[in-house]
Amino acid sequence: MNNMLKKTDVILIGAGVMSATLGTLLKELAPEWEIKVFEKLANAGEESSNEWNNAGTGHAALCELNYTPEKSDGTINISKAIKINEQFQISRQFWSYLVSSNLIRNPQDFIRPIPHMSLVQGEKNVEFLKKRFEVLSSNPLFQGMEYSEDPEKLMEWIPLIMEGRTSSEPIAATKIDSGTDVNFGALTRILFDHLKSKNVEINYKHSVEDIKRTSDGLWELKVRNVDNGHVERHAAKFVFIGAGGGSLPLLQKTGIPESKHIGGFPVSGLFMVCKNPEVVEQHHAKVYGKAKVGAPPMSVPHLDTRYIDNKKSLLFGPFAGFSPKFLKNGSNFDLIRSIKLNNVLTMLAAGIKEMKLTKYLIQQVLLSNEKRMEELREFVPTAKSEDWDIVVAGQRVQVIKDTETGGKGTLQFGTEVICSADGSVAALLGASPGASTAVHVMLEVIEKCFQQHLKEWEPKIKEMIPSYGVSLVENPDLFQEIQASTAQTLGLSKKELVYS
DSSP: OOOOEEEEEEEEESOSHHHHHHHHHHHHHOTTSOEEEEESSSSTTOSTTSTTSSOOBOOSSSSOGGGSOBOTTSOBOOHHHHHHHHHHHHHHHHHHHHHHTTSSSOGGGTEEEOOEEEEEESHHHHHHHHHHHHHHHTSGGGTTOEEEOOHHHHHHHOHHHHTTOOOOSOEEEEEETTOEEEOHHHHHHHHHHHHHHTTOEEEETEEEEEEEEOTTSOEEEEEEETTTOOEEEEEEEEEEEOOGGGHHHHHHHHOOGGGTTEEEEEEEEEEEEEOOHHHHTTOOSEEEOOOOTTOOGGGOOEEEEEEETTEEEEEEEEEEEOOSOSSTTSOTTHHHHTOOTTTHHHHHHHHHHTHHHHHHHHHHHTOOHHHHHHHHHHHOTTOOGGGEEEEEOOOEEEEEEEETTTEEEEEOOSEEEEEOTTSSEEEEEEOTTGGGGHHHHHHHHHHHHOGGGHHHHHHHHHHHOTTTTSOSTTOHHHHHHHHHHHHHHTTOSGGGOOOO
């Protein structure tokens, strides 16, 4: 063990899209700061950010029905949809800034235009979708959305889904062309290449095993070289824990009060991927359905056109499952080790509350390939088993915490930032919408942890994100301007559509 303590300004744990985003923001705001990154795996973006481990949807609430719940009086609540859309616009602006500044050369390497659609069957669901369309399409953030119950129009939009459909049930869909497919793995690698060029020290195959506070207020990390077992000690004024499912155990090691009474519930996932190029070419959209009764929000079925390695792909899923691992490359003891005296009651309460979810996950684990094909055929009636393979997606750790509204042991399905009171350490927990809102979430980290610099940094932040601090839904002209300019810069406008 090397007893020499190596000090730096900022340490980022985990080489995923969140650390990549925060590191890039900080290098623009404080280029003189020294930043170190520690990643357990051999490359950037290998866990949750990897293109095969997430849906690749630029989540802007254009098609995800769980962001627009129906209230008891029958009206549609779009407040969450507005919030997520505005957050995605922040990501688009930052990515556009990076392209305009020549920090990213070819945006098509990570983002492409793709229609986002919602599809439902059954009278009640059709009624819901129509109400949702009426309230969203009148909102400036969702202009351009179309709605149809006409089978001929739907055949034009989604021929693969409509072909061979024999059900007499009513069917309806919405479509909006401003949706995107985002390769978060490629984006993560691009950003880390940029950070390396800015003299950020990136240490792959280095596992952070412990983190504790020193007497002079720094955070000291015990870091092990995975290849040779050599242990080093590193310290920083600020530490960001962006280790995906591995964030919770590291947050617990800090011992900060904010880490207490928080647990994690791991959920694994599978996607079906089409290996027949002729079938792949028949579909060009991300089509989201409605989660089945009793199913969690992250299990919403969707049939997605994806661009991975500049090749068009078609994926269907996700199928949920249960594994005690917090990371795809984690340990079967992750869940057990995360249970502490301060969160055991929270975890037990969640276990009692979430019996339906546990039952659902067990059922998903036991699904045969033929049962998965049956679910796929609800979307693609003509699907053939020989055309589809299974891909194991990433692990997601849903946050469990005590809340005022939900009580003890409430399962959270969003993304959460946990910060120490003095802003010296922050951790990102949770899942969807995750990577799509990375820039918004990392700005939240900056606002909470670097308050003393905000006044000095604000002009630069506004240069990178023109709508910073402004509500786009209340400023539709600014939204239109930003939507048009980012579409142009990122190659998303219609006149620039090019597909490989």
